[in-house]
Amino acid sequence: MASVARLKAGKPRTGRVIGDKFVGRAIRIYIPLLALLVVTLFPFYWMAVTSFKSASELFDFSVSPLWVREPTLDWYRHLFTQTNFPRWAFNTAVVATISTLISLFCSILAGYSLARLRYRGADSIGWGIFVTYLVPPTLLFLPLTFVIRELHLFNNLWALILTYPTFLIPFCTWMLMGFFKGIPRELEEAALVDGATRIQAMVRIAIPLALPGILAAALFAFTLSWNEFLYALIFMNDSLVKTIPVGVTQELIHGDEFFWGELMAAALLGSVPVAVLYSFFVDYFVAGMTAGAVKG
Amino acid sequence: MASVTYEHVTKKFSAETTAVDDLSLAIRDTEFMVLVGPSGCGKSTALRMLAGLEDVTAGQIKIDDQVVNEMPPRDRDVAMVFQSYALYPHMSVFDNMAFGLKMRGSPRTEVVSRVKEAGRILRLDNLLGRKPRQLSGGQRQRVALGRAIVRQPRVFLLDEPLSNLDAMLRVQTRIELQKMHQRLGTTFIYVTHDQVEAMTMGDRIAVMKDGVLQQVAPPREIYDQPVNMYVAGFIGSPRMNFLPVTISDHLAKASGFELNLPKAPGVGRGILGIRPEHFLPTVSSDDAVIDLKVEVLEVLGADQYLYGKVGSDDLIARVDPQLKVSVDDRVRLGVNMRRLHLFDPETEKAVF
Numbered sequence: 001m002a003s004v005a006r007l008k009a010g011k012p013r014t015g016r017v018i019g020d021k022f023v024g025r026a027i028r029i030y031i032p033l034l035a036l037l038v039v040t041l042f043p044f045y046w047m048a049v050t051s052f053k054s055a056s057e058l059f060d061f062s063v064s065p066l067w068v069r070e071p072t073l074d075w076y077r078h079l080f081t082q083t084n085f086p087r088w089a090f091n092t093a094v095v096a097t098i099s100t101l102i103s104l105f106c107s108i109l110a111g112y113s114l115a116r117l118r119y120r121g122a123d124s125i126g127w128g129i130f131v132t133y134l135v136p137p138t139l140l141f142l143p144l145t146f147v148i149r150e151l152h153l154f155n156n157l158w159a160l161i162l163t164y165p166t167f168l169i170p171f172c173t174w175m176l177m178g179f180f181k182g183i184p185r186e187l188e189e190a191a192l193v194d195g196a197t198r199i200q201a202m203v204r205i206a207i208p209l210a211l212p213g214i215l216a217a218a219l220f221a222f223t224l225s226w227n228e229f230l231y232a233l234i235f236m237n238d239s240l241v242k243t244i245p246v247g248v249t250q251e252l253i254h255g256d257e258f259f260w261g262e263l264m265a266a267a268l269l270g271s272v273p274v275a276v277l278y279s280f281f282v283d284y285f286v287a288g289m290t291a292g293a294v295k296g
Numbered sequence: 297m298a299s300v301t302y303e304h305v306t307k308k309f310s311a312e313t314t315a316v317d318d319l320s321l322a323i324r325d326t327e328f329m330v331l332v333g334p335s336g337c338g339k340s341t342a343l344r345m346l347a348g349l350e351d352v353t354a355g356q357i358k359i360d361d362q363v364v365n366e367m368p369p370r371d372r373d374v375a376m377v378f379q380s381y382a383l384y385p386h387m388s389v390f391d392n393m394a395f396g397l398k399m400r401g402s403p404r405t406e407v408v409s410r411v412k413e414a415g416r417i418l419r420l421d422n423l424l425g426r427k428p429r430q431l432s433g434g435q436r437q438r439v440a441l442g443r444a445i446v447r448q449p450r451v452f453l454l455d456e457p458l459s460n461l462d463a464m465l466r467v468q469t470r471i472e473l474q475k476m477h478q479r480l481g482t483t484f485i486y487v488t489h490d491q492v493e494a495m496t497m498g499d500r501i502a503v504m505k506d507g508v509l510q511q512v513a514p515p516r517e518i519y520d521q522p523v524n525m526y527v528a529g530f531i532g533s534p535r536m537n538f539l540p541v542t543i544s545d546h547l548a549k550a551s552g553f554e555l556n557l558p559k560a561p562g563v564g565r566g567i568l569g570i571r572p573e574h575f576l577p578t579v580s581s582d583d584a585v586i587d588l589k590v591e592v593l594e595v596l597g598a599d600q601y602l603y604g605k606v607g608s609d610d611l612i613a614r615v616d617p618q619l620k621v622s623v624d625d626r627v628r629l630g631v632n633m634r635r636l637h638l639f640d641p642e643t644e645k646a647v648f
Contacts, residue, residue, distance in 0.1 A: 184380065190384075193348070193369045193370070193374065194399055195399035209385065
C-alpha cells in the first residue's frame with residue numbers, strides 16, 4: 001500500500017525507499033546471518049578468551065566470564081614446554097597431509113573412471129563405494145584393529161595414514177565423480193581427436209577443469225583427517241605418536257581434573273590451520289570454470 | 297587428403313537400439329560429403345565412429361585403404377568440429393588451436409606460425425590471447441574451425457557446426473566453409489539436419505533415416521530424382537505434395553483432378569508427388585490442370601505460397617507473387633508434367 005501511495009504522489013521519496021529496503025534486507029538477511037554467526041562463533045570466542053585468562057581469573061566467578069582482565073600467554077608457554085603438544089601437531093599435520101594426498105590420488109582416478117569410462121559394472125562399483133562410506137567407523141574399527149595388529153602398526157603413524165583413506169577415498173571419489181560428470185564430454189573427445197591419449201585428455205583437460213572440485217575434496221579430506229578421533233584413540237597409545245584431538249583430550253584431562261587453560265589454548269591452535277586453509281580456498285568452491293566452454 | 301569408406305557399418309548401443317544400420321558409403325578424396333537427416337537418424341554416430349569416439353559394432357571403416365576400426369582417435373589424423381564447439385575453457389584461443397600440434401610434438405616455431413596463419417584466415421588475430429568465455433558465439437565457432445585447420449588433417453569432420461549461430465551468421469559461415477573447402481582441398485564430412493545446408497554445401501548428399509542410408513547423390517539429383525517418398529519430402533521446402541491416386545493405364549485419378557501420366561506405371565494405385573514450385577501459372581492445352589481452392593496465402597516478396605484443397609487433398613503451390621489471389625478464390629494451375637513423381641504406396645519407393 002505504501003508504494004502505491006508513493007506512486008500516486010508522483011514524487012518518490014528516495015530516502016524513505018532506501019530506508020524501507022534496508023529494513024527489509026536486515027530482517028531477511030542480516031539478522032538471521034548475525035544470529036548464525038553468534039551461535040557458530042561463540043565456542044571459538046569462549047576458547048580464545050579462556051586461553052588468555054590467568055589461573056586465578058579462570059575460577060573467579062565474581063566477574064563476567066566473557067572478558068579477560070589480565071591477558072596472559074602462560075597457558076601457551078606451558079602447552080609448548082610442559083606437554084607433547086608440538087609433537088601432536090606435527091603428527092596431525094603429517095597424517096592429515098599424507099592421507100589426503102593418497103586419497104586424492106586414488107579418488108581422482110576412481111572418480112574419473114566412474115564418471116567417464118564405460119565398463120561393465122561401473123554403476124555397481126560406484127554404488128559400492130558410496131555404501132562403503134555409509135558404514136560407520138564405530139563398526140569398522142573392529143576389523144581394522146585386527147588388520148593393524150597383524151601389520152604391527154600400533155603406535156605407528158602409518159596406522160592412521162593407511163586407515164584414514166578407508167573413509168576419505170569413498171567420500172572424495174563420490175564428490176569428484178560429480179565434478180567430472182559436470183565437465184562436458186566433448187571437451188575430452190575433442191582432445192582425443194586432437195591427438196591426446198586418454199591419460200593426456202584427463203591430465204590436460206579434465207583435471208584442470210575439475211580443480212575447484214579437487215581442491216574442495218582436498219580440503220574436506222584434510223579437515224576430516226585433522227579432526228579424526230576414533231581411530232587415533234584406538235591405534236595410538238604412546239604419547240609421542242598421538243594426534244591433537246587425542247592428545248588434548250587424553251593428556252590435558254586427568255580423571256575429573258580439567259586443565260582448562262591448556263585445553264582451550266590447544267583447541268584454538270588446533271583449529272587454526274583448517275581455518276586458514278578454508279579462507280585461502282573458499283573462492284574455489286564457487287568458481288564456475290566451465291563457463292564459456294560450450295554454447296552459451 | 298584421403299578417401300573414407302564405410303563398408304556395411306552397424307552400430308548398436310544395446311540389443312534394441314540400432315543407431316546405424318548396415319551403412320555402406322564411399323566418400324571420395326577432397327569431396328564435400330553431407331550426411332543429412334532428422335535428429336536420431338544416426339548421422340552423428342556415423343561421424344563419431346569415423347573419429348574413433350564410438351566403437352563399430354559390425355562392418356569396417358577405412359580411411360584410404362587402411363581399416364581404422366581399432367585405431368585410437370589420435371592416430372586417425374582427422375579433425376572434428378563439434379556442435380558445442382568444445383573449446384578448452386581454461387586455455388587461450390592460441391592454446392586451443394595449438395593443442396593438437398603440441399600433442400603431436402610439432403616444433404614450437406611451426407606451432408606458432410601455423411596458429412598465426414589460421415588466426416589470420418579466420419580473423420582471430422586480435423583474439424589469440426583471450427579465453428573462450430570472452431568470445432562471441434561466432435568467434436568461438438571460428439576458433440573451433442581454427443583448431444581443426446591448423447592440424448592439416450586428412451579428413452575434416454563437422455558435426456552440425458552452424459546450428460548454434462544466428463541466421464545471418466549461419467549463411468555467412470556457410471559460404472566461408474565452402475571457400476575453406478576449396479582452398480584446403482581436403483575431404484570434408486559434414487553432418488546436419490538442415491536440408492538447406494545440405495543442398496548448398498554438399499558435393500554429394502547422403503540422406504539418412506532411422507540409421508538407414510536412403511540415397512547418396514549430388515544435390516541436383518537428390519532433388520530431381522528422389523528414390524523414395526522420405527527423401528522427396530525431406531529435401532525441398534515447402535515439402536513435396538503427396539496425392540493418392542488410382543491408376544488405370546495412363547490415367548491417374550486424384551480426388552479433385554485427373555491427369556495423363558507420361559508413361560503407364562503398371563500399378564493400380566500410387567502416390568503422386570508434385571513439388572510446390574512445379575505448378576505452372578499459365579495453362580496450355582496439353583497440360584494437366586488442377587483447380588485449387590485457396591485457404592491460406594503467404595506472400596514472401598519473392599514468392600507467394602498458396603495453401604488450399606484440391607478435391608479432398610491438401611496442396612501447397614508456389615506461384616508468382618504478382619498473381620492477385622485472395623482467400624476462398626479458386627485458382628487454375630497447370631502441372632509441370634516433366635517434374636512429376638510417382639511413388640508406390642506400399643514400399644514408398646519411386647516409380648518415376
